[in-house]
Amino acid sequence: MTVAETKTPAHAEAAWQILWELMLKQRTRFVEAVAQLDLTPVQAIVLRRLDPHRPTPMHEIADMLRCDASNVTGIVDRLEARGAVERRADPSDRRVKALVLTRSGRTLRRRALEKMGEPPPEIASLSRADLQTLHGILSRATSR
Amino acid sequence: MTVAETKTPAHAEAAWQILWELMLKQRTRFVEAVAQLDLTPVQAIVLRRLDPHRPTPMHEIADMLRCDASNVTGIVDRLEARGAVERRADPSDRRVKALVLTRSGRTLRRRALEKMGEPPPEIASLSRADLQTLHGILSRATSR
DNA sequence: CTTGATAGTTGATCTAGTCAAGGATAGATA
DNA sequence: TATCTATCCTTGACTAGATCAACTATCAAG
Numbered sequence: 001m002t003v004a005e006t007k008t009p010a011h012a013e014a015a016w017q018i019l020w021e022l023m024l025k026q027r028t029r030f031v032e033a034v035a036q037l038d039l040t041p042v043q044a045i046v047l048r049r050l051d052p053h054r055p056t057p058m059h060e061i062a063d064m065l066r067c068d069a070s071n072v073t074g075i076v077d078r079l080e081a082r083g084a085v086e087r088r089a090d091p092s093d094r095r096v097k098a099l100v101l102t103r104s105g106r107t108l109r110r111r112a113l114e115k116m117g118e119p120p121p122e123i124a125s126l127s128r129a130d131l132q133t134l135h136g137i138l139s140r141a142t143s144r
Numbered sequence: 145m146t147v148a149e150t151k152t153p154a155h156a157e158a159a160w161q162i163l164w165e166l167m168l169k170q171r172t173r174f175v176e177a178v179a180q181l182d183l184t185p186v187q188a189i190v191l192r193r194l195d196p197h198r199p200t201p202m203h204e205i206a207d208m209l210r211c212d213a214s215n216v217t218g219i220v221d222r223l224e225a226r227g228a229v230e231r232r233a234d235p236s237d238r239r240v241k242a243l244v245l246t247r248s249g250r251t252l253r254r255r256a257l258e259k260m261g262e263p264p265p266e267i268a269s270l271s272r273a274d275l276q277t278l279h280g281i282l283s284r285a286t287s288r
Numbered sequence: 289c290t291t292g293a294t295a296g297t298t299g300a301t302c303t304a305g306t307c308a309a310g311g312a313t314a315g316a317t318a
Numbered sequence: 319t320a321t322c323t324a325t326c327c328t329t330g331a332c333t334a335g336a337t338c339a340a341c342t343a344t345c346a347a348g
Contacts, residue, residue, distance in 0.1 A: 042334085067336065070336085070338080071336050074334075093344080093345070094343080095344045096344095
C-alpha cells in the first residue's frame, strides 16, 4: 500500500463530528422531554409515527424501528394499557393488527410532537440567515 | 392574552424538524455500527468518553449519561467483564473508582471511534462548500 | 389442498434504567 | 476528638426495550 485511502473527505468528517456531538446532547434532552408526558423515548417515536387518519399495521412499526416484531408487541401492550392506542383487526387481512390512536392518544401524540418540535437552544439561538442556510443544506442532504 | 406567543421562529422549527429526522435515521445506523464490535450503544458512548491518558471517575460517566450511579455500575461491570476497562482505586480519594482502559480496551475504543466518525451517506454526499458552511453554522450553534 | 411465506404472540434471557437502602470515605464543625 | 453530613459506589428489586426460538393463524400460489 502506498498512501492511505481517504475514503471520506476531511470536511465531511469535521461536520459530522460536530453534528454527532449535537445529537449526543439531544439524546438526554429528548429523554427528559418525553418523560414529562410519562413516555419512554421509543413510545414517543412510535406515537409520532402513527397516522391519526389511518390504522397502522404493527409490522410497519417494526420496520421503522428495525427491530423484531416481538418487541413491538410489548411496546404496543404498554401504549394500549394506558389507553393511547387500540389494536384493530384488519378486515382485508386478518393476520395484521392495525394500530389506531384513541381520542386521548391523539392528544398525547399532539403534545409529544410539540415537545419534540421545540428546537434546542443551540438551534434556536442561530440567526435567521444561518437557519435558512442550515435548512437548505439539510434538505439537500436528506433528499438526495 | 392577545396573540399567541411564538416563542420560536418558524425558521428554527423548520431546520430542527429536518435535523430531527436525520438524527432519527442515524440512531438505528449507530446501533448497527457498534453492534459489529459487539458493543451496545451506551457501551460505545462510554468508551468514547474514556480518556486513554487519564483515569476517569465513575461519577463522571453518570454525569455524562445523566443517569443514576447504580446504572453505571452495571455498564462498567460488562465492559470490565470483557476486559476493556479496569476499575482502579483513586489514592487521593478512596471513595472513587476510576476507570482505566486496558490495552485491548484502547484498541476497541479506537475502532469504535472510527465507526462513529464515519459520516453517513447523507452528509458524505454534500458538496465541499456545503460541508464547510454546515461546519461553520454548527460550530456557531454548539459553542455559543 | 399442500406448501411456503407473512403477521403477530409467548417465553426465556439480556442490557439499560430507576429507586431505595446501605457501606465506606471525606470534610466540616461542635 | 466525636459527630454529622455529603459524596461515591454497590446491591437488590423492578420496569422497559431488545433479541431469539417456537408457535398460531392467515394468506397466497401451485
